[in-house]
Amino acid sequence: MTLPGAHREAVWTRLMRERACAYPLPPHGHHPNFIGAAQAARSLLSHPEVAGHRALIVGGDRVLYPLRKLALASGLTLYVPHQTREGWYWRLTDPAGAQLRAMPRVGEPRLHPEGAQAAVLACVAVDRAGGRLGKGFGWGARGLGLGVPEYTLAHPLMLAATLPCPPDSRVGLIGMPERVLGASAQTGQQTLD
Numbered sequence: 001m002t003l004p005g006a007h008r009e010a011v012w013t014r015l016m017r018e019r020a021c022a023y024p025l026p027p028h029g030h031h032p033n034f035i036g037a038a039q040a041a042r043s044l045l046s047h048p049e050v051a052g053h054r055a056l057i058v059g060g061d062r063v064l065y066p067l068r069k070l071a072l073a074s075g076l077t078l079y080v081p082h083q084t085r086e087g088w089y090w091r092l093t094d095p096a097g098a099q100l101r102a103m104p105r106v107g108e109p110r111l112h113p114e115g116a117q118a119a120v121l122a123c124v125a126v127d128r129a130g131g132r133l134g135k136g137f138g139w140g141a142r143g144l145g146l147g148v149p150e151y152t153l154a155h156p157l158m159l160a161a162t163l164p165c166p167p168d169s170r171v172g173l174i175g176m177p178e179r180v181l182g183a184s185a186q187t188g189q190q191t192l193d
Helices: 004-017 037-046 062-073 100-106
Strands: 055-058 077-081 089-092 108-110 118-120 125-127 131-133 150-153 173-175 180-183 190-192
Touching (some): 004 131, 037 150, 037 173
Parallel strands (some): 055 118, 118 150, 150 173
Antiparallel strands (some): 077 089, 125 131, 173 180
16 A cells, blocks of 8 residues: 555656646645636535535635635635634625635635535545545545535646545545546445536
C-alpha cells in the first residue's frame, strides 16, 4: 500500500506535468486549483442532490472560489472556516464574500454553521467509491464529522479507481468539469449522474 504523502506527490506532479493547474503554483502542498474548477462547481451546484440546498459549508481553498462565487450569486448562504479563529466560520450571503480577503468585511463570525445542509471540501485525490485524500493538514483534513453530506471537486487526473492509501474522509458526490460522479461510501458502488 502506498503512503498518503507519496500518492499526493504523484498527483501534484502529474497535474503540474500536464499543465492542469492554475495559481498557486506549484500545486504541491495545496488542494490543487485545477483547470476546469469553475465548470466542476457548476456541475456540482446543479446536481439534483445539491440544487435544493439553501446553506452550505465550503472550504476557503482557492479551487473552491468559483463554487463560492456561484453559490452566493444564486442566493445560497455559505459558512466558510474562519482563517484565524479555529472552530469559527464566516456566515456569508453577499457575493463579494466569495474572496477570502472580503470575508471579514461582509461576513458574520459564527461558532456553528446553523442550517448547513452539506459541505464541500477540496481534495488532492478522490476515488470512485468516494474516498477523499486532502492535502494532509488544515481545516477538514479528516472530514468534518458534522453529520452532513460531504462533496468535493476534482479534475479527471485527480480521480482514481481506488486510492492506493487510506482516505482522509468520504464524499457522496464528486463534481468534475464534465459530470458529477455519485459514490456510495457504504457499498463502494458508484453511479454516473
